[in-house]
Amino acid sequence: MTVTRFAPSPTGYIHIGNLRTALFNYLIARKTGGTFILRLDDTDRERSKEEYADGIKRDLEWLGLHWDRVERQSDRLDRYAEMAQFLRGAGRFYECFETPTELDLKRKKQLNMGKPPVYDRAALALDDDARAKMRAEGREGYWRFLLDQQRIEWTDGILGPISIDAASVSDPVLIRADGQVLYTFASSVDDMDMGVTHIVRGADHVTNTATQIQIIEAMGGTAPSFAHHSLLTGAQGEALSKRLGTLSLRDLRAQGVERMALLSLMARLGSSQPVELRADLDEIAEGFDLSQFGAAPTKFDAEDLWPLTRAHVQALPVEAMADELAAVGVPADLAPAFWDVARANVTRRGDVAQWWALCRDGAEPLVDSEDAGFIAEAFKLLPPPPYGPTSWSEWTNAVKAATGRKGKTLFMPLRKAVTGMDHGPDMAALMPLLQKVPGRG
RNA sequence: GGCCCGUUCGUCUAUCGGUUAGGACGUCAGGUUUUCAACCUGAAAAGAGGGGUUCGACUCCCCUACGGGCUGCCA
Numbered sequence: 001m002t003v004t005r006f007a008p009s010p011t012g013y014i015h016i017g018n019l020r021t022a023l024f025n026y027l028i029a030r031k032t033g034g035t036f037i038l039r040l041d042d043t044d045r046e047r048s049k050e051e052y053a054d055g056i057k058r059d060l061e062w063l064g065l066h067w068d069r070v071e072r073q074s075d076r077l078d079r080y081a082e083m084a085q086f087l088r089g090a091g092r093f094y095e096c097f098e099t100p101t102e103l104d105l106k107r108k109k110q111l112n113m114g115k116p117p118v119y120d121r122a123a124l125a126l127d128d129d130a131r132a133k134m135r136a137e138g139r140e141g142y143w144r145f146l147l148d149q150q151r152i153e154w155t156d157g158i159l160g161p162i163s164i165d166a167a168s169v170s171d172p173v174l175i176r177a178d179g180q181v182l183y184t185f186a187s188s189v190d191d192m193d194m195g196v197t198h199i200v201r202g203a204d205h206v207t208n209t210a211t212q213i214q215i216i217e218a219m220g221g222t223a224p225s226f227a228h229h230s231l232l233t234g235a236q237g238e239a240l241s242k243r244l245g246t247l248s249l250r251d252l253r254a255q256g257v258e259r260m261a262l263l264s265l266m267a268r269l270g271s272s273q274p275v276e277l278r279a280d281l282d283e284i285a286e287g288f289d290l291s292q293f294g295a296a297p298t299k300f301d302a303e304d305l306w307p308l309t310r311a312h313v314q315a316l317p318v319e320a321m322a323d324e325l326a327a328v329g330v331p332a333d334l335a336p337a338f339w340d341v342a343r344a345n346v347t348r349r350g351d352v353a354q355w356w357a358l359c360r361d362g363a364e365p366l367v368d369s370e371d372a373g374f375i376a377e378a379f380k381l382l383p384p385p386p387y388g389p390t391s392w393s394e395w396t397n398a399v400k401a402a403t404g405r406k407g408k409t410l411f412m413p414l415r416k417a418v419t420g421m422d423h424g425p426d427m428a429a430l431m432p433l434l435q436k437v438p439g440r441g
Numbered sequence: 442g443g444c445c446c447g448u449u450c451g452u453c454u455a456u457c458g459g460u461u462a463g464g465a466c467g468u469c470a471g472g473u474u475u476u477c478a479a480c481c482u483g484a485a486a487a488g489a490g491g492g493g494u495u496c497g498a499c500u501c502c503c504c505u506a507c508g509g510g511c512u513g514c515c516a
Contacts, residue, residue: 007516011515110442230446230510231509269452276465297508310478416476
């Protein structure tokens with residue numbers, strides 16, 4: 001049984017980077033009929049906010065990434081204390097007393113001497129008396145996990161064989177002086193307890209994986225299989241983290257991006273499979289294959305969402321557009337005809353507003369100076385609305401007979417005069433919807 | 442500074458030593474269309490640099506450059 005999880009910390013909303021992680025884990029569970037857990041990693045009491053937890057849930061619901069189970073780390077504090085006690089007994093936890101400032105100083109010294117800034121395990125040498133003395137000085141202990149200094153190896157689902165020397169990594173701090181359990185530990189306990197079988201996360205967690213494998217094994221568990229997807233960069237290759245604020249899911253949604261456009265792109269970007277618009281998550285899951293993803297950082301350009309959004313919106317049946325059409329004031333009886341005319345000329349659902357405004361209010365005629373006389377004459381031949389399906393051809397034929405113009409020089413000035421634009425829906429189909437033509441006459 | 446990963450058309454990528462280096466999206470041109478969109482046809486477009494190994498290297502090895510990540514009592 002496959003068990004995956006998406007484990008955001010509720011310190012912000014879902015953005016384009018998180019979304020990829022959530023989607024991959026969802027798809028793996030979905031594809032194999034497994035379980036997808038939403039786990040809120042909220043051990044950081046200061047930064048975690050209920051508002052964000054709710055926001056994350058709403059965003060996942062909008063995307064359609066339904067979870068089978070929800071967990072909160074703040075509900076599991078007793079369990080972490082229990083496993084911490086177990087690891088102390090096993091000699092894998094040791095208490096340290098350096099202050100953050102002291103640690104910072106140590107790192108700087110090491111760096112200056114050209115050495116890697118790895119914790120020197122000074123606290124490991126402390127005996128009971130020394131520890132008592134530290135406490136007497138008012139210092140509060142925090143706890144590190146004693147790494148077994150060997151190479152840690154695993155076969156990554158995306159990166160392939162990875163080997164990291166534990167000696168190049170500091171013993172991770174797992175419990176702070178104020179008792180707060182840190183991510184690396186809570187996550188390891190949870191993944192073990194919840195039977196998580198596959199973890200897909202960003203490449204920023206590769207080093208964590210090395211230590212978490214040891215932590216899970218020290219607790220008597222078996223490490224799940226890991227896969228680390230490349231991180232997204234901006235279109236110019238710059239780190240995306242700086243721009244994440246403008247790429248939150250809610251912003252993209254507010255701009256009119258369609259969820260299937262977003263999901264279709266994210267399920268394929270960075271893989272060798274072509275990006276294709278899919279109709280639903282089942283279709284996306286069907287073709288999803290982690291092994292098709294590359295390890296190189298992936299450039300993400302939000303502009304790529306628009307062609308997919310347009311294709312999705314243009315294929316929508318009128319029923320799916322009912323709310324949007326009603327919102328801009330399209331009468332229900334005109335909706336099907338209007339949507340048929342407008343659909344080929346919209347990218348976002350909201351774009352129908354401008355076309356309906358044209359139909360309802362008419363447009364300021366756009367007349368090139370050399371066409372002024374021609375348009376004046378043409379408008380004399382145009383009866384007032386309402387128009388029928390043959391109005392356009394009747395009018396253009398009449399104008400053609402009266403002026404001798406034909407082809408593009410005939411049609412284009414008329415289009416511009418009637419709609420105020422040089423592009424737009426098919427004129428023959430548009431005419432019957434026009435309720436006003438202000439420039440007429 | 443140390444550690445991990447990476448570098449093929451504009452973009453995402455294929456190629457498990459021998460290919461006219463393939464596909465998709467985008468771009469451009471032609472066709473169709475009153476326009477836009479859509480559709481059809483076609484085109485341009487790539488192996489970071491330097492050393493090896495080999496009959497032969499995009500592919501294997503080393504170095505350099507560049508990009509990303511980690512190097513927190515954040516996640």
